[in-house]
Amino acid sequence: MKKGVTIALVVALLVVGFAVFRFVNSGAGSLAATPNPEERLAVALAEKRPVFIEFYADRCPACVSMKPTVTELKKKYGDKIEFILADTDGTGMGLAIDYQVMYIPAYVFINSEGERVGGDLSGYMSKEKLEGLLQALL
Numbered sequence: 196m197k198k199g200v201t202i203a204l205v206v207a208l209l210v211v212g213f214a215v216f217r218f219v220n221s222g223a224g225s226l227a228a229t230p231n232p233e234e235r236l237a238v239a240l241a242e243k244r245p246v247f248i249e250f251y252a253d254r255c256p257a258c259v260s261m262k263p264t265v266t267e268l269k270k271k272y273g274d275k276i277e278f279i280l281a282d283t284d285g286t287g288m289g290l291a292i293d294y295q296v297m298y299i300p301a302y303v304f305i306n307s308e309g310e311r312v313g314g315d316l317s318g319y320m321s322k323e324k325l326e327g328l329l330q331a332l333l
Contacts, residue, residue: 226266228282232290239277239305245332246305247272248279250287250296257319258300264322272329306332 229235232248239246249265251258269278281287283299294303301317302325313328 226262226269226280228285228287229279230286232279232281232287233293235277235279236290239279240309243307243309244277245275245307246277246279246303247329247332248281248290248294248303248305250281250283250291250294250299250301250303252282252284252299254284255299260319261300264320264325267322268326268329271326272333276329276332302328304328304332 236246236248249261251261253259265278265280272278279290281290283291283296291301294301296317298317300319301315302313302320303311304313304316306312312331316328
């Protein structure tokens with residue numbers, strides 16, 4: 196009887212562990228790279244819309260840890276600020292070169308006048324700091 200309970204418990208733990216693994220690795224709730232980031236930037240600037248650019252790569256642990264924060268802030272500010280997610284391993288490489296990105300994650304803030312504000316920012320950033328910088332664009 197005790198052996199049967201132990202086996203059932205092990206099987207239940209394996210099922211739960213597998214479900215958690217699948218959810219974590221599914222990218223649920225994560226953001227995708229912006230297609231044609233240079234074009235999106237040009238359109239946003241022409242419309243005099245503030246822009247937030249995050250340069251990232253999926254291989255970067257700090258970039259991956261920032262995804263939930265950026266996702267949440269995009270939901271909150273995406274109607275007022277153009278969010279451009281530039282994958283430096285893909286379509287965002289040209290934009291990264293244009294902005295002389297040396298480290299990822301890196302962040303660029305452009306106000307509605309097309310001026311870069313906030314300086315060179317890179318690395319993990321708290322939600323509060325990132326949100327404060329986004330609010331300054333408005």
